[in-house]
Amino acid sequence: MDKNTAQEADAQYKENTTEDELTIEVVITKYGNYIYNLALKLSSNPEDANDLAQETFIKAWKHIADVKEPIAIKKWLRTICVNEFRMMIRKEKRDNICYVENVEDLEKDSTLLINVSPLVIDEIQTTEEVIKLRNGCFLAMTRKLTLNQRITFSLIDMFGLSKNEVSEILGLSEKAVKGLLYRARMNLESFFQGHCSFLDINNPCSCTAWIEFMQNRSQLQEEMKQKIDILDYKERGYSFDSNVRQKILHYYNNMPDQRPSQEWYEKVIELVKKSYN
Template sequence: MLDIDRIVKDYGTYIYNFALKLSGNTKDAEDLAQETFIKAWKNIETLKNPKSIKKWLRTICLNEFRMKINKDNRMKIDYTENIDDLIEDGKHLMDVSPTLIDETFVNEEVSKIRDGCFLAMVRKLSINQRIAFSLVYMFGLPISEVAKLLQVTPKAVKGLLYRARMNLDSFFQGHCSILEADNPCKCSAWVNFVNQRADLQNKLKKTLDILDYRYKDYSFDEATSAKVLYYYQNMPEYEPSDEWFESIIVSIRDLYKISN
């Protein structure tokens, strides 16, 4: 018999990181993961095969994320895109091998700033671009599975990936000093600012509404794309606190009157 304590402890970190890559924000990820487990326990009897629980939880999390986006009037992001255009864009998706980058001299504070920046920029993609990019490149799901989740063709998913990569590449190529030393934005310069005044992600929210590489007439650059993919594909897994795990278990036990 499935037990809520065991489910949360076994899959809490996995679902939290899944939520973090979708939302790009630690607080949103905590809330999204908690709602996922609450919804999962409410519908636990519909789980036909306990061995598929990870995929089941993942689907619930994605659906909760999409519902939140639809309900949140503060997020002015257009997530509708022409399917025919996406299929055409999918023909241009390039397979590149991520470039190995020497991180020997990158301290922990700078790494956190960089990861926060990269997550924040994913939030600037259209919603379906964000979902496709996060699930394929950051979470490693196959294109075919993402196509089923989004209810589009694999070619349309490739189009979303193409647009997402072009958008991210075009932004970072002209800003990030990690990719090019002469670029103006340097992680180390953000450390004091973040520690003393505000969170980097909140700052980045104000820099632009949404990424669209077409406004810059950007063309594909394999070197840039390889470096950007490296960072997204090697983003570390984050471990939620013990208190977070316990709070979810307590909340579900109280909500559904579960005895110890």
């Protein structure tokens, strides 16, 4: 969801919702899709996204009365979702997740951040299955970023938040957030530059070839996840390439939203009511 769409949703919500109408059904109907897609891009896993979005609404509803203005609900839910995600990762005790990076080093890296506009790419004529596979691969590789790099990249480059908004969520300086974004982009670019055939037809990794040899998409994605423990562009000796940056930003910026099933909405509403009735 881009910034304009999100702002329109907020404006419509503020216009159409009064305090008396603030029911869990209204909140989940208005923001269920938004929070689910945020959870999906943070977790890069549909099952984790279901659980993460569900926990977000359960935690949020306990304090819904504290929200004075309906316009603030989306930002409030987003912060809860990010915090729930961080707790989820810590509970997993994953060895390859770095929780804290040196803030001074990050602030130095911030001076290296180069902002470029994504390319408008004429998509290669390809099947829906290939597109889904590519998007799944791109999501999977965000899991190889350190925790704060993944949050920063997901919120800024996939969800359209500003660096200032992310600095508030993470409790870091805007310079540190710029450093995290620089590292995240460089790490992803260094991996895809030498692997993905969507960036260069001569690269070895082809979605079509994978589909020919693998019937089960989940098996393919699991293999991709195991290719590398954590991304580090310095180990690969990668240098900034504006063409690679533009192409990768295009693919991440244009990753479509996914809508959870109607059953998911009903389940979350039921769970919230059971928790607080």
